[in-house]
Amino acid sequence: MTHQPVLSFTERGIYCGAGDFYIDPWRPVDRALITHGHADHARPGHGRYLATHTALPIMKHRLGNIDVQGTAYGEVTQIGDALVSFHPAGHVPGSAQIKVAVDGEVWVASGDYKIEDDGLSEAFEPQQCHHFITESTFGLPIFRWKPQKQVADELNTWWRTCAEAGKTAFLGAYSLGKAQRLLRMLEGEIGPILTHGAIEGSNKVMRQQGIELPDTALLTKDTDPKQHRRALVLAPPSALGSTWAKRFGPAESAFASGWMQLRGIRRRRAGDRGFVISDHADWPGLLSTIKETGAENIYVTHGYTDIFARYLGENGWNAKVVPTEFGSDDDEAETAAAS
Amino acid sequence: MKNFAHLFSAIDQSTKTTVKTAALAAYFKTAPEPDRIWTIALFSGRRPKRAVTTTRLREWAAEEAGIPLWLFEESYPIVGDLAETIALVLPETETSGDESLSDWIIGLRALAKLEEPQRKAYVLDAWQRLGGTERFVFNKLITGGFRVGISQKLMTRALAQATGKPEAELAHRLMGDWQPDEVTWNGLIEADDPAADASRPYPFYLAYALEGSPNALGDPTDWRAEWKWDGIRGQLILREGAYFVWSRGEELMTDRFPELARAMDFLPMGTVLDGELLVWQRDEDLPASFNALQKRIGRKTVPKKLLTDAPVVLHAYDLLEWQGEDLRDKPFAERRHLLEKACANLPAEAPVKLSPQLDFATWEALTGQRAEARAAHAEGIMLKRADSPYRVGRKKGDWWKWKLDPLTIDAVMIYAQAGHGRRANLFTDFTFAVWNGNDLVPFTKAYSGLTDAEFREITAWVRKNTQQRFGPVRQVTPHHVFEIAFEGIQSSPRHKSGVALRFPRMSRWRQDKPLQEANTLDDLKEMLRLYG
Numbered sequence: 001m002t003h004q005p006v007l008s009f010t011e012r013g014i015y016c017g018a019g020d021f022y023i024d025p026w027r028p029v030d031r032a033l034i035t036h037g038h039a040d041h042a043r044p045g046h047g048r049y050l051a052t053h054t055a056l057p058i059m060k061h062r063l064g065n066i067d068v069q070g071t072a073y074g075e076v077t078q079i080g081d082a083l084v085s086f087h088p089a090g091h092v093p094g095s096a097q098i099k100v101a102v103d104g105e106v107w108v109a110s111g112d113y114k115i116e117d118d119g120l121s122e123a124f125e126p127q128q129c130h131h132f133i134t135e136s137t138f139g140l141p142i143f144r145w146k147p148q149k150q151v152a153d154e155l156n157t158w159w160r161t162c163a164e165a166g167k168t169a170f171l172g173a174y175s176l177g178k179a180q181r182l183l184r185m186l187e188g189e190i191g192p193i194l195t196h197g198a199i200e201g202s203n204k205v206m207r208q209q210g211i212e213l214p215d216t217a218l219l220t221k222d223t224d225p226k227q228h229r230r231a232l233v234l235a236p237p238s239a240l241g242s243t244w245a246k247r248f249g250p251a252e253s254a255f256a257s258g259w260m261q262l263r264g265i266r267r268r269r270a271g272d273r274g275f276v277i278s279d280h281a282d283w284p285g286l287l288s289t290i291k292e293t294g295a296e297n298i299y300v301t302h303g304y305t306d307i308f309a310r311y312l313g314e315n316g317w318n319a320k321v322v323p324t325e326f327g328s329d330d331d332e333a334e335t336a337a338a339s
Numbered sequence: 340m341k342n343f344a345h346l347f348s349a350i351d352q353s354t355k356t357t358v359k360t361a362a363l364a365a366y367f368k369t370a371p372e373p374d375r376i377w378t379i380a381l382f383s384g385r386r387p388k389r390a391v392t393t394t395r396l397r398e399w400a401a402e403e404a405g406i407p408l409w410l411f412e413e414s415y416p417i418v419g420d421l422a423e424t425i426a427l428v429l430p431e432t433e434t435s436g437d438e439s440l441s442d443w444i445i446g447l448r449a450l451a452k453l454e455e456p457q458r459k460a461y462v463l464d465a466w467q468r469l470g471g472t473e474r475f476v477f478n479k480l481i482t483g484g485f486r487v488g489i490s491q492k493l494m495t496r497a498l499a500q501a502t503g504k505p506e507a508e509l510a511h512r513l514m515g516d517w518q519p520d521e522v523t524w525n526g527l528i529e530a531d532d533p534a535a536d537a538s539r540p541y542p543f544y545l546a547y548a549l550e551g552s553p554n555a556l557g558d559p560t561d562w563r564a565e566w567k568w569d570g571i572r573g574q575l576i577l578r579e580g581a582y583f584v585w586s587r588g589e590e591l592m593t594d595r596f597p598e599l600a601r602a603m604d605f606l607p608m609g610t611v612l613d614g615e616l617l618v619w620q621r622d623e624d625l626p627a628s629f630n631a632l633q634k635r636i637g638r639k640t641v642p643k644k645l646l647t648d649a650p651v652v653l654h655a656y657d658l659l660e661w662q663g664e665d666l667r668d669k670p671f672a673e674r675r676h677l678l679e680k681a682c683a684n685l686p687a688e689a690p691v692k693l694s695p696q697l698d699f700a701t702w703e704a705l706t707g708q709r710a711e712a713r714a715a716h717a718e719g720i721m722l723k724r725a726d727s728p729y730r731v732g733r734k735k736g737d738w739w740k741w742k743l744d745p746l747t748i749d750a751v752m753i754y755a756q757a758g759h760g761r762r763a764n765l766f767t768d769f770t771f772a773v774w775n776g777n778d779l780v781p782f783t784k785a786y787s788g789l790t791d792a793e794f795r796e797i798t799a800w801v802r803k804n805t806q807q808r809f810g811p812v813r814q815v816t817p818h819h820v821f822e823i824a825f826e827g828i829q830s831s832p833r834h835k836s837g838v839a840l841r842f843p844r845m846s847r848w849r850q851d852k853p854l855q856e857a858n859t860l861d862d863l864k865e866m867l868r869l870y871g
Contacts, residue, residue, distance in 0.1 A: 263351070263420065
């Protein structure tokens with residue numbers, strides 16, 4: 001019998017022959033295991049879905065009426081000849097690395113992940129394995145994140161300064177994950193927080209599943225700016241600078257993303273300010289994780305794949321670039337616009 | 340350097356010029372004197388000589404960061420700025436130096452006299468001690484090119500706010516060949532300067548582009564027409580025994596055009612001319628291409644040979660001051676009459692020529708003359724209302740520029756490179772080729788003309804269709820055809836195709852056009868024959 005790899009990379013997505021299922025497939029399949037609810041990983045049209053309990057509400061919210069089953073972190077499920085378990089990836093609430101073991105050979109598909117505990121998502125837990133599938137959204141040595149506390153201080157100082165100057169603070173962030181993480185970093189006593197509808201939709205789902213978020217008010221076309229002095233408005237980046245924003249009079253705008261690390265992108269995208277905060281691992285985070293897995297075989301899926309894989313190869317790993325169709329949500333938008 | 344780094348952040352964090360100007364003005368009021376002078380020097384292009392090569396900086400940074408040099412080189416085009424790349428890869432530090440901006444600059448200047456190991460030690464020490472923005476600013480001081488969204492004009496405005504002195508006077512004070520370590524704040528900025536008044540220019544009146552036909556302008560007899568030259572708009576001031584040349588950007592350019600001093604031999608003091616600076620080919624009695632002028636623009640001091648090879652003449656088309664009197668409220672026809680009288684007896688060697696007017700009775704006749712503009716080495720026609728005053732700034736109605744349509748050619752994109760600064764990480768710089776048999780011959784680069792959305796789209800395509808990489812340059816599959824618009828064409832032995840274009844840009848993405856239908860080298864040569 002020829003040896004089949006536990007996971008293989010197909011046109012539909014990452015496939016497990018032993019269990020006849022796919023992980024985050026981008027074409028419709030019968031059985032899909034989903035790492036997290038971002039649109040490039042959880043796509044519509046599959047027969048059956050499996051994801052963590054925490055990820056389910058947002059998936060149902062976004063994908064509608066799907067046939068979905070939940071699993072607890074660490075719980076081992078047998079699918080065919082494969083033993084499958086989900087482990088925290090620290091990316092957004094409910095996000096998971098998916099571990100697949102067949103005859104003692106262990107593979108981990110990490111989806112998207114970050115190392116720092118953001119206080120919102122289940123904290124990342126590195127998994128021992130033989131084969132590790134990693135992202136490389138920020139797989140260059142120019143990307144190193146500051147601790148969240150420090151960014152929170154910068155953010156609140158900016159908001160306070162805006163409020164004291166009589167300006168509304170517009171903060172652009174992606175609606176699922178990043179927005180809620182920011183909400184929990186903001187100091188509520190500075191002023192009221194208004195949210196754009198796309199973000200309030202995710203807020204509602206998370207509040208219902210018991211995730212605590214500060215009070216927010218939904219921004220509508222009837223919102224009277226005069227009733228919301230000192231406000232911070234949280235909105236998807238695409239909504240910044242649109243006509244409704246102009247009603248607020250004097251304002252400053254900022255954008256929160258890992259890409260704000262680069263001055264060129266900051267000036268192109270950010271308006272007045274850029275806050276460097278990402279839900280993806282930075283360079284040291286990627287490297288330390290890869291070391292901790294103990295894996296010898298690394299598959300690099302999206303981001304600066306060629307460069308990152310070459311570096312790993314020079315440092316003793318057996319590293320390959322694997323083409324995927326991930327990378328069109330949240331922080332990956334900069335490369336998504338470009339990949 | 341904390342103050343200066345703080346100023347830099349304030350400028351960098353805003354897109355509003357009022358905020359930038361206010362930050363700079365506040366700095367000029369509070370910073371120590373030598374730092375103020377060095378800040379003026381840096382923002383007016385007087386950077387210290389580069390004491391360390393960028394090759395060494397890259398090697399040292401990679402070494403300090405513990406990464407291979409190739410990885411640094413891969414990161415650089417993604418960041419799009421060398422100083423920033425170095426600041427980002429080095430290990431983080433929270434400390435900051437006590438040295439001032441001028442201390443660092445003096446230290447860097449002293450490096451030139453040291454051996455390499457000492458230079459390296461100095462740079463590494465700075466990298467280890469300076470964190471965040473200070474480290475980035477330090478790197479900018481070494482690598483030069485302090486382009487941070489502060490133009491000399493904006494800086495002059497900030498100085499005006501800080502000192503209460505008029506901008507034009509300050510602009511004059513800052514011109515010339517002063518050395519930051521040889522001047523005092525008082526001498527450079529504050530002390531009385533009687534020459535400043537004499538040099539003060541009038542604000543330029545700027546024309547709008549005429550779209551479509553001039554019929555809408557009414558009776559042609561109300562209008563005057565002249566060639567629209569492809570040079571640099573300039574104001575020549577002769578007052579109190581001196582001459583001054585100002586650009587349209589209100590930059591004082593006197594030093595760059597020493598030949599205009601001879602204007603004082605032929606015209607009286609108390610004269611101010613508005614016109615076009617052109618390199619003049621006296622034998623052909625035609626202006627040279629803009630390329631020839633470009634060699635002059637970049638130089639603050641002009642070598643003798645260049646003065647002989649590319650002599651500049653002001654083509655005067657308006658008279659703003661005559662015998663010390665401001666004429667701007669008089670009708671154009673009257674100013675023009677006085678201008679013609681003033682220029683009537685200028686000899687051939689005078690650096691001022693009268694820009695001729697075109698005779699026309701009907702708009703049809705003028706349309707016919709416009710078609711001949713290229714033969715006169717002009718880029719179109721200027722229309723000026725005969726009874727209009729000389730206005731300030733860009734105002735619609737009295738002056739129109741009626742340019743020729745650009746030349747265009749359909750070309751194939753063959754190389755792409757990411758932009759720098761604001762356009763880092765986005766493919767914006769392309770090389771285009773035309774067919775020569777079955778080969779594609781590169782003939783021009785172009786960077787502008789597409790929308791942000793189109794640049795994003797083409798960037799996505801480039802990433803998927805890269806055939807080969809040469810450092811930051813990617814060779815892509817020949818597939819996309821773009822219409823390239825340009826203002827002129829010249830033969831050029833330096834280019835493989837044998838031609839050089841003037842102001843090439845992408846005017847249309849021809850997604851409708853198959854690759855094989857792009858233009859050929861023969862088409863390009865024909866254009867050179869017709870318009871070169």
